[in-house]
Amino acid sequence: MTRTTLKTALDVRLASRAGELKAPTAGLCPAHVQANLLIIPKKYAEDFRGLCKRNPVSCPLLGENIAHGNPQIDPSLAKDGDVTTDAPGYNVYLDGKPVAEDQLDCKEWWTEDSVAFLIGCSFTFEQALTDAGLMPRHQELGKNVPMYKSNIALFPSGIFSGNMVVSMRPYPLEDIERVRDITRPYIQAHGEPVAWGKDAAKRLGISDIYKPDFGDAPVLKEGEVPVFWGCGVTPQLVAMSSPDLKGIAIGHAPGKMLCLDLLIKDMDQ
């Protein structure tokens, strides 16, 4: 298997399930929607749904799986998909503290009481940027996108609170209006940027853009400024920041997405 053979979402899911794909999914199956994942105990589902409704820029809800004990993804989103095996990596939290990182699957932590939420991902709009001659730098370099904890507080919902995680792609200032226009329609994949420019990192409380909290360090060329988008790693920060969330929470490893059969062109805008 090479990365270039992973053209469909099913290819990516099967390679992830087999343990053959352990890398970030940016650039894979470019016609398909990619999703962030959060698995929590069912009793918190209603509060988490509310968190997504109130914070759709970081947490655009694509679907959920509430069949007791059944990790199968809604077939309209992914045929024969399994939330516990089909992402290339999983992080596991107990009572908000990390207990296992970048696991190949999360089967041993899935229970009858688990509910899985699928959340839109900015990789979904990267092909549109590439088609316009604006390929994201991390894709050029074959690296993971840099992601940062920001100072933007989410609007709380029940037990859930926390700050927003943002992803970053550098662009020259003169390209930013085009970048905004291209990504704006992808409202279920974080949409247009939340902040950009020389002082944007400072405004977001990011002290050093070369030291991301998740993903790989970025490379900026002269004249480029950081451009920040909402990021679906946010729910994992929420799982770590909400003291009343007890028990097991599971997220995908940052950048290692669940790839859906759903085509980008058929997504809600």
Place this chain on the structure above:
Amino acid sequence: MTRTTLKTALDVRLASRAGELKAPTAGLCPAHVQANLLIIPKKYAEDFRGLCKRNPVSCPLLGENIAHGNPQIDPSLAKDGDVTTDAPGYNVYLDGKPVAEDQLDCKEWWTEDSVAFLIGCSFTFEQALTDAGLMPRHQELGKNVPMYKSNIALFPSGIFSGNMVVSMRPYPLEDIERVRDITRPYIQAHGEPVAWGKDAAKRLGISDIYKPDFGDAPVLKEGEVPVFWGCGVTPQLVAMSSPDLKGIAIGHAPGKMLCLDLLIKDMDQ
């Protein structure tokens, strides 16, 4: 006409249209949904729709009127309703600067090119608070709710950007979880609070809660803390903060809402 005769939304609209009701609408027609208003030139409609989708806590979109030159409200929301006459007061902006305040109607500024957006309002959940023995203080006192410009930046959408306006109701700390629970389901009316507690005003960049930017100064009793909600006056601040918004923008006068036939019990949650 006395305030106590205004039991239905139609009563309120007709009294506003006749110029008999010039006061805030909190507490009137308590079974009905109340709405904030923003009227802008049609070419900005798509960007504004995006702003609402990205910022649903301050800008929950209830409906819009895009018939050219027709100020009639969608009859499913308000029978024979007219956006230009049926709120008790209107503010008018030209190129982002206020040009007329608290007008009885805005007919002379409505054009063929106008589009009106109706946005959920926190007055909608006040009856539920009252029914639970938690009547908002401003209603007890027959005053307008205090509203403040905050430091929370909206997520930009096209030409629109700006900061969030918040409304405030004081409660004792021990009541806050009940207040959160009661208002949480009203997701189209700003939902649960965005911040509360002794230091909440400071965190939101509000220097003096006794000097609101809109509405009347609050009265806090000993042991009470401020509780802040999203507020549909936000779009008016956006109209003043978005330099690329040219032409006429019109909002309701803060606290003076458009009352809809739509019943609160039939609202999306």
